[in-house]
Amino acid sequence: MKYKASTYIAIGICLLAFALLGNLAYVNHKEIRIISIKIGSDRLVVENYIGKGRVDISGPSCGKCSKGYSQFVYKGNPSLWFGRLEDSLVVCYLNNKVCDINRVGL
Secondary structure: OOOOHHHHHHHHHHHHHHHHHHHHHHHHHHHHHHHOOOOOOEHHHHHHHHOOOEEOOOOOOOOOOOOOOEEEEEEOOOEOOOOEOOEEEEEEEEOOEEEEEEEEEO
């Protein structure tokens, strides 16, 4: 069977629309998880929400924490839906509780 070019274009537009909607749902879900992290949250909860972090050796960014804190960086939600080309989350823990959060990105 032969189809017109407009049929293929319509199929392509539908597939693109489904891909965009799926991507929007995914990044929206991830954004909700990131903004639900609050000061006082447990480290296990944070890592359950956004995955494992790595030790952050960049400059200190935990002004709200007292001495003895540990600083970790997590992959954020880089998405054009939210206007972020790069995104990471710096979380500081004191006794495995979040004492400060900073979002870094473009």
